[in-house]
Amino acid sequence: MKNLTDEDIMLQVADGDLNKLSIIFDRYHIRIYNFFNKMIRDRVVSEDLTQEVFVKVLKYRHSYKNGNFASWIFTIARNIFSSHYQKRxxxxxxxxxxxxxxxxxxxxxxxxxxxxxxxxxxxxxxxxxxxxxxxxxxxxxxxxxxxxxxxxxxxxxxxxxxxxxxxxxxxxxxxxxxx
The missing domain is CATH 1.10.10.10 (Winged helix-like DNA-binding domain superfamily/Winged helix DNA-binding domain)
Structure with a gap:
């Protein structure tokens, strides 16, 4: 599994292999959390927003079209942050x-x-x-x-x-x- 790229794994997730999402989570959850925590300096909210990113990854997995995965997931994170920022x-x-x-x-x-x-x-x-x-x-x-x-x-x-x-x-x- 370590030899598979993020893009390969996400394509498998998009095709219905939801067990592979745990690999994506392991690779990205700390980076996503750190992004939120540096933006808002609130651990609890950062955890919630990080969780929301992975819910959206699961929900919109079919929209992933083999582009750069890091860009795709950080676009989701950025959009979630923007929504959170506007609300708060x-x-x-x-x-x-x-x-x-x-x-x-x-x-x-x-x-x-x-x-x-x-x-x-x-x-x-x-x-x-x-x-x-x-x-x-x-x-x-x-x-x-x-x-x-x-x-x-x-x-x-x-x-x-x-x-x-x-x-x-x-x-x-x-x-x-x-x-």
Whole structure:
């Protein structure tokens, strides 16, 4: 089974071999969970959204047409995140503000913890689209080509957007350290 590609396994799932879905789950559930958790920083919601991705994979297995599987599943994850974000927009803004204020009350024990905390705060201040790009490329290690496929943009456009998003993150990060 380890020699089969994700695409081969998903085609078998699409043909009705639902037992193979466990292989897909084993290969992708941590990556999908980490994507959600970096986007919203809520473990319980991230678990729920991850579960929803695999429910959709099962439900829409017949729509898979042998393309890049990672792009296909992250497109599903991105759409689920977008739906979740739209439903929880007001509540989410309130949670982010509470989290930033609450984070200021904590005293980091180590310098590395402090740097990570500043970076996480800076990430949360970015627009969702910028944060999503940085998380997909830098933290999930998804290639520009796959991100382009997931988002429906050209590779060149993704590179430009990534450059701009990193520039914004750098600016926010250093402003938060100075204050």
């Amino acid at each position: 927009k007001k509540e989410r803004n309130h949670l982010i503000n509470d989290e930033i204020v609450g984070a200021n009350d904590r005293i980091p024990i180590e310098k590395d913890d402090e740097a990570i905390e500043h970076l996480q705060k800076a990430l949360l201040q970015l627009a969702v689209s910028d944060r999503e790009l940085i998380i997909m490329h830098r933290l999930q290690e998804i290639k520009y080509e796959q991100i382009a496929e997931i988002t429906g943009n050209s590779v060149g456009s993704i590179k430009v957007k990534m450059h701009r998003a990193l520039k914004k993150l750098k600016s926010i990060y250093f402003q938060s350290i100075e204050s």
